[in-house]
Amino acid sequence: MFSSGQIIFAVLFTIVFIAIIVISYKKDLKLHQKNYKGVKWVGIFFILFLLILFFIKYFLKD
Numbered sequence: 001m002f003s004s005g006q007i008i009f010a011v012l013f014t015i016v017f018i019a020i021i022v023i024s025y026k027k028d029l030k031l032h033q034k035n036y037k038g039v040k041w042v043g044i045f046f047i048l049f050l051l052i053l054f055f056i057k058y059f060l061k062d
Contacts (some may be wrong), residue, residue, distance in 0.1 A: 002010075
């Protein structure tokens with residue numbers, strides 16, 4: 001299905017891509033903590049809102 005060269009390329013690409021993502025995240029961590037302080041609450045309330053909608057749908061179903 002895949003040649004050995006393609007598999008080696010895919011593995012190396014994945015490793016390098018993940019390494020770059022981790023390095024970039026670590027470099028920007030202080031900036032993210034400063035700028036996105038309350039974003040976890042927005043996510044929590046969004047998930048809670050979706051759960052409430054699913055519960056309403058479940059209980060009002062005929």
